[in-house]
Amino acid sequence: MRATPVSDEIRRAPPLAHGGGRDYFGLEWSALAWLERTVDSAMTTLETGCGASTIVFAAAGARHVTISPDEGEHRRVLAYCAERGIATAAVRFIAEPSDVALMGAWQPEPLDLVLVDGAHGFPFPALDWYLTAAHLRVGGLVVLDDAYLPSVHVVVRFLRASSSWEQEPAIGYRTAVFRKISAELSYDWIGSAFDQRPHFDYLPLRDRPLAYARTLVLDRHPAIASAARRLLRTGRR
Ligand SMILES: C[S@@+](CC[C@H](N)C(=O)[O-])C[C@H]1O[C@@H](n2cnc3c(N)ncnc32)[C@H](O)[C@@H]1O
Numbered sequence: 016m017r018a019t020p021v022s023d024e025i026r027r028a029p030p031l032a033h034g035g036g037r038d039y040f041g042l043e044w045s046a047l048a049w050l051e052r053t054v055d056s057a058m059t060t061l062e063t064g065c066g067a068s069t070i071v072f073a074a075a076g077a078r079h080v081t082i083s084p085d086e087g088e089h090r091r092v093l094a095y096c097a098e099r100g101i102a103t104a105a106v107r108f109i110a111e112p113s114d115v116a117l118m119g120a121w122q123p124e125p126l127d128l129v130l131v132d133g134a135h136g137f138p139f140p141a142l143d144w145y146l147t148a149a150h151l152r153v154g155g156l157v158v159l160d161d162a163y164l165p166s167v168h169v170v171v172r173f174l175r176a177s178s179s180w181e182q183e184p185a186i187g188y189r190t191a192v193f194r195k196i197s198a199e200l201s202y203d204w205i206g207s208a209f210d211q212r213p214h215f216d217y218l219p220l221r222d223r224p225l226a227y228a229r230t231l232v233l234d235r236h237p238a239i240a241s242a243a244r245r246l247l248r249t250g251r252r
Contacts, residue, residue, distance in 0.1 A: 021074040021101065022047040025067045030095040032066040032088045041067030042132070042160060043187035050130075050186075051075065053156070059126050063113040063133030063143045064160075065089060070096055072106065079106045080121060083133060086110045114139060117146035126151045130158045137166040144170045151195050156183065162191035176208035177201070 025047060029039040041047070047067055054060060056076030062068055065083035069092045072079040083089070089108040096103045109116045113133045129151055131143045144157060151157060162171050162185075174180040174193045179200070183192040204210035215226040233240040 017074065020048070020051055021071055021099075022051045024099065025070060030067055030070060030091060032069075032091045032095070035087065036091055039067070043190060046158075046160070046187040046190040047071055050158075054128060058128060059124055060128045060130070061121075061126055061147060062130035063117075063139075064130070065092060065108070068130055068132065069106065070101060073103045074101045076102070076105060077128075080109060081106060082109045082111065082113045082116045082121065084110060084112050112139075114142050114146075117143070123150045126155055128156045128158065130160070131167070131170075132158075132160040135161055135164055135166060137169075140164075140167040141170050148195070149198075149200075153195055153198055155195050157193050157195070158186070159191045159193070161189050163189055173209050 022044065025041070026044050029041065031037055031039055033040040042050070050068060050071045051074070054072060054075040054077050058075070058077045059079075060072055060077045061080045061082070062072065063082050065081045065085070065088045069079070069081045072081070073092075073096055081089070081092075086108075089110060093103055093108075095101075109120050111120060126147060129144075129147045131140055131147075133139060133143055140159065144159070148157070157174075157180075159167050159170055161167050171191050175182055179195065179197040180193045181196050183194055185191050201207055213227065213230045215223045215230075218226055233243065
């Protein structure tokens with residue numbers, strides 16, 4: 016048991032793991048404190064990205080995998096831990112982009128918690144979620160940092176609409192958490208709450224009303240579609 020919570024220590028002396036050793040781009044303090052309260056040594060965990068969160072996983076004694084392409088970050092996190100007597104033997108660092116690592120160097124294993132905080136451009140947050148979601152145990156948690164960014168929020172929007180996931184209270188203004196409550200995956204859009212609202216913003220303005228009417232009224236209500244066809248036929252006679 017540490018005398019001071021490691022998240023307090025990080026707040027007091029943030030590890031400059033990013034930007035070649037000049038910057039701190041870590042989780043919010045509230046999210047780090049939540050991570051420290053939540054993770055324990057019985058857990059198997061994985062994160063995309065590396066930094067303060069990695070130090071918290073290490074201090075908790077979790078069997079942990081961190082994936083980021085920047086080996087310098089790994090060295091700086093290891094040095095921060097070494098200076099403070101935080102064991103890192105249970106942490107595996109993979110120095111590759113997550114889309115490569117999650118389909119290669121990482122050997123999938125059942126996970127209790129996944130933190131998605133690596134590459135933030137589309138589609139990487141969605142890929143990080145997708146490539147780990149099947150390995151997350153039912154009851155396990157996925158943490159999505161920078162959840163307000165459109166590239167991350169598409170995952171938030173999907174999980175909020177899915178009956179296989181339950182939203183937990185947010186752990187900071189930018190960090191969302193979801194619990195996997197079923198292993199069931201939905202492959203089809205039909206009946207999926209996520210896919211109910213069409214978007215025709217790629218069409219010229221003048222073509223949009225008809226596209227919305229066709230999709231929302233005619234495609235979804237066959238009785239109205241056949242009545243409309245009958246009306247058109249009568250009008251032509
Ligand atoms: C916001 S920082 C992560 C912060 C970390 N969670 C913390 O608490 O300090 C973003 C991280 O994503 C990593 N990254 C950038 N591109 C990546 C990629 N393609 N795959 C995985 N990680 C990537 C960066 O090297 C950096 O470690």
